[in-house]
Amino acid sequence: MPVELSNPPDAVEGQRPPLVVDGELRCALTGVPVSPDEAYWAPPLITTRQLIETVLRTLITAPGSLGQVLLGELPNVPYAPAAREQLAARRTVEQLKLLGLILVLGALMVVPIILLSS
Numbered sequence: 001m002p003v004e005l006s007n008p009p010d011a012v013e014g015q016r017p018p019l020v021v022d023g024e025l026r027c028a029l030t031g032v033p034v035s036p037d038e039a040y041w042a043p044p045l046i047t048t049r050q051l052i053e054t055v056l057r058t059l060i061t062a063p064g065s066l067g068q069v070l071l072g073e074l075p076n077v078p079y080a081p082a083a084r085e086q087l088a089a090r091r092t093v094e095q096l097k098l099l100g101l102i103l104v105l106g107a108l109m110v111v112p113i114i115l116l117s118s
Contacts, residue, residue, distance in 0.1 A: 027080035029087055039078035045090055048097040 025034050028044060058069045079087055 025078045027083050028077040029079055029083045029090070032080045032083070034078055034080045036078075038081055040081050040084055041076040041078055042087070043074040044077045045087060046094070048094050048101065051098065052101075 025036055025039055026032065027034050027039075054069060055066070058066050
């Protein structure tokens with residue numbers, strides 16, 4: 001049975017209403033079934049590859065929406081409580097990969113300028 005997420009009809013505008021969950025939930029990281037009461041809700045894990053692909057695709061198809069893609073709020077997905085440490089480790093690895101990529105790109109831009117100026 002698919003999971004249906006809906007907002008209650010008495011939600012106050014401007015406030016984020018709690019999600020009402022009907023059906024079976026699965027951990028977004030491990031796929032383990034998890035109950036709505038014990039689920040840890042957090043933004044989805046985005047890999048460095050997914051981020052780069054999305055940015056490049058957006059720059060090619062709709063450059064005006066790049067700000068919304070990068071700064072827009074993501075909906076929370078369920079994680080099993082036991083997967084929190086694994087999720088934190090994966091997020092750290094992805095952040096380090098992105099930092100390394102940014103440093104390499106920066107070096108590729110700076111090194112030729114230094115070599116040309118000397």
